[in-house]
Amino acid sequence: MSGKEKLRFDGRVAVVTGAGAGLGREYALLLGSRGAKVVVNDLGGSPKGEGASQRAADVVVDEIRKSGGQAVADYNSVIDGAKVIETAIKAYGRVDILINNAGILRDRSIIKTSEQDWNLVHDVHLKASFNCTQAAFPHMKAQNFGRIIMTSSNSGIFGNFGQANYSAAKMGLVGLANTVAIEGQKNNIHCNVIIPTAASRMTEGIMPEMLFNELKPNLIAPVVVYMCHESCEDNGSYIESAAGWATKVHMVRGKGAVLRPSLQETVTLENVQNAWNKVTDMSKTTHLNTIAEASGTLLEVLEKLNSNGDGGATDAVVEDDFTFGNKELILYALGIGATTANSNDLRFLYENDADFGAIPSFFVLPGLMTTMSSSLVANALPSGNADLSNILHGEQYLEICDEMPTSGTLLTKGRVFDVMDKGSGAVVVTSCDSYDETGRLLVKNQSAIFVVGAGKFGGKKTPIAGVVPLAAAPSRQPDATIQYKTDVGQAALYRLSGDLNPLHIDPNFARLSGFNTPILHGLCSLGYSVRAVLSKYANNNGQLFKAVKVRFSGPVLPGQTLRIDMWKQGTRIHFRTLVVETGKEVISGAYVDLKDSKAKL
Numbered sequence: 001m002s003g004k005e006k007l008r009f010d011g012r013v014a015v016v017t018g019a020g021a022g023l024g025r026e027y028a029l030l031l032g033s034r035g036a037k038v039v040v041n042d043l044g045g046s047p048k049g050e051g052a053s054q055r056a057a058d059v060v061v062d063e064i065r066k067s068g069g070q071a072v073a074d075y076n077s078v079i080d081g082a083k084v085i086e087t088a089i090k091a092y093g094r095v096d097i098l099i100n101n102a103g104i105l106r107d108r109s110i111i112k113t114s115e116q117d118w119n120l121v122h123d124v125h126l127k128a129s130f131n132c133t134q135a136a137f138p139h140m141k142a143q144n145f146g147r148i149i150m151t152s153s154n155s156g157i158f159g160n161f162g163q164a165n166y167s168a169a170k171m172g173l174v175g176l177a178n179t180v181a182i183e184g185q186k187n188n189i190h191c192n193v194i195i196p197t198a199a200s201r202m203t204e205g206i207m208p209e210m211l212f213n214e215l216k217p218n219l220i221a222p223v224v225v226y227m228c229h230e231s232c233e234d235n236g237s238y239i240e241s242a243a244g245w246a247t248k249v250h251m252v253r254g255k256g257a258v259l260r261p262s263l264q265e266t267v268t269l270e271n272v273q274n275a276w277n278k279v280t281d282m283s284k285t286t287h288l289n290t291i292a293e294a295s296g297t298l299l300e301v302l303e304k305l306n307s308n309g310d311g312g313a314t315d316a317v318v319e320d321d322f323t324f325g326n327k328e329l330i331l332y333a334l335g336i337g338a339t340t341a342n343s344n345d346l347r348f349l350y351e352n353d354a355d356f357g358a359i360p361s362f363f364v365l366p367g368l369m370t371t372m373s374s375s376l377v378a379n380a381l382p383s384g385n386a387d388l389s390n391i392l393h394g395e396q397y398l399e400i401c402d403e404m405p406t407s408g409t410l411l412t413k414g415r416v417f418d419v420m421d422k423g424s425g426a427v428v429v430t431s432c433d434s435y436d437e438t439g440r441l442l443v444k445n446q447s448a449i450f451v452v453g454a455g456k457f458g459g460k461k462t463p464i465a466g467v468v469p470l471a472a473a474p475s476r477q478p479d480a481t482i483q484y485k486t487d488v489g490q491a492a493l494y495r496l497s498g499d500l501n502p503l504h505i506d507p508n509f510a511r512l513s514g515f516n517t518p519i520l521h522g523l524c525s526l527g528y529s530v531r532a533v534l535s536k537y538a539n540n541n542g543q544l545f546k547a548v549k550v551r552f553s554g555p556v557l558p559g560q561t562l563r564i565d566m567w568k569q570g571t572r573i574h575f576r577t578l579v580v581e582t583g584k585e586v587i588s589g590a591y592v593d594l595k596d597s598k599a600k601l
């Protein structure tokens with residue numbers, strides 16, 4: 001590559017603070033070797049910043065000059081930013097580049113950090129960077145060009161034991177850079193942040209020797225010096241670099257959760273508790289570029305709350321994504337007892353099986369996850385009192401509206417459909433519709449949640465139209481019966497499909513909820529029952545399934561045997577499920593509707 005093609009800094013004046021050693025020295029040498037006139041600032045002290053010899057800066061200036069470059073030394077403390085910049089103006093008449101690099105350490109645990117330690121670290125890192133930047137800014141503005149670097153640290157981003165003062169100052173520099181970048185933008189003054197991990201006077205003795213030896217400052221210098229070139233368009237970027245590697249770093253924001261049903265209502269502690277999983281969910285994050293974008297999201301939230309205003313809790317709609325693939329389908333099938341011991345089940349357990357597909361009851365999960373991760377149920381009750389310790393799954397309706405995929409992301413829109421006061425408890429009916437990526441309605445779920453002890457609030461007892469009713473089985477003997485023994489570890493396996501309610505695994509939590517031992521998920525028993533119907537009446541072909549409705553009328557314990565009694569009435573298969581060991585009915589008034597496909601039935 002010819003000299004002309006190389007990135008040059010001819011005519012540019014660069015101030016590098018703390019340039020007597022380490023990273024600063026490398027920046028200064030590289031800039032000097034590419035034509036910049038360099039102000040080599042260094043107090044000349046030891047790693048702890050004590051004392052003041054002039055050697056460090058002089059040595060670097062000599063090195064630059066010997067290689068044919070131009071440089072002057074500056075021995076001012078960076079806290080006197082105006083004096084540092086003045087050295088550049090006096091020597092060269094301008095300042096184009098400012099690399100705020102100087103730093104010291106005063107590491108102590110938080111209890112032992114003195115006010116002096118705190119102030120000194122903040123002065124040298126944060127205040128000095130501000131002072132130097134403020135002094136350089138008018139010159140850069142007048143010439144309509146400037147490149148400023150702030151030096152942050154992973155100690156700031158992540159924290160580091162014994163570095164409270166340093167971490168805080170280093171994050172302060174990120175904030176400072178953010179605003180300098182905004183204020184400089186219209187005058188072509190760019191301000192970016194470097195997050196280096198380098199072996200230097202400051203990090204010597206802190207890092208393991210092997211790592212220390214690999215973290216050469218000269219591997220970071222080209223990254224920082226490139227950010228100072230006129231061709232680098234970044235402004236307000238944070239770049240992390242070490243050991244010959246660099247990356248941009250972002251602060252991201254999660255999707256978040258709305259914490260109240262409407263503008264007319266306030267946020268309760270319980271709202272927050274119920275929504276906490278969503279508040280802290282970082283599976284879908286976005287990077288926002290400006291404060292305006294951040295406020296924009298809040299306006300959207302307010303608009304949504306405003307449109308929910310009149311109807312209150314029952315009109316609030318929550319949205320949730322549900323992503324699944326082969327692994328989720330197989331895990332679910334295992335959770336409801338599908339086994340390779342039955343060759344007919346291979347289609348649910350082996351992704352390369354020619355007929356591989358979901359057991360249709362898998363699609364209760366998007367509705368369940370949406371309801372459980374929101375505060376819909378609690379918000380629907382006057383007391384707001386519904387949490388995992390007092391809710392039981394009461395009823396479930398699932399309808400498959402289109403062809404079932406084996407993978408994808410479904411968007412579920414959930415809302416409260418009805419609320420009933422049953423005396424011993426409240427019943428909240430939620431309705432969740434799930435759409436695929438093309439907007440096609442794929443699944444409808446309707447769930448009744450029995451909130452124990454939340455009744456007697458003066459509400460109505462009977463359901464509104466649209467709550468899917470149960471259906472009584474014919475009075476004759478069952479047409480068919482199938483038995484499945486569940487495993488004592490069934491709930492431990494089933495919960496991995498998403499319902500992590502401790503009621504199903506934690507003996508202490510189960511006792512708190514009024515049960516002697518953990519009970520099985522209602523939807524696990526539903527899955528077993530749907531398997532029985534498919535196996536008896538649909539040749540295990542999930543594509544023939546249309547809908548299921550059940551009432552969970554009694555608890556099941558993991559390890560118990562389920563007996564599914566079935567009656568065929570056209571395409572409707574009525575069923576009830578009993579626990580063989582106790583003879584008690586646990587699923588009542590239930591049915592599966594199959595598609596009208598006489599050829600295959």
Ligand SMILES: CCCCCCC[C@@H](O)CC(=O)SCCNC(=O)CCNC(=O)[C@H](O)C(C)(C)COP(=O)(O)OP(=O)(O)OC[C@H]1O[C@@H](n2cnc3c(N)ncnc32)[C@H](O)[C@@H]1OP(=O)(O)O
Nearest residue numbers: 368371392393394422424447450501521522552553554555
């Ligand atoms: C999609 C989101 C879903 C959320 C999932 C929740 C998280 C999951 O992890 C939780 C679970 O999976 S829990 C496990 C599965 N469920 C169960 O085991 C509950 C079993 N059912 C019972 O114990 C009782 O029916 C019981 C305790 C529910 C009711 O018994 P009683 O208090 O004795 O009531 P009873 O006197 O029989 O009837 C009073 C009125 O309530 C109606 N009702 C009864 N059972 C109901 C039920 N299961 N669902 C809905 N309504 C029910 C009765 O019809 C009666 O009303 P009415 O007087 O108007 O006829």
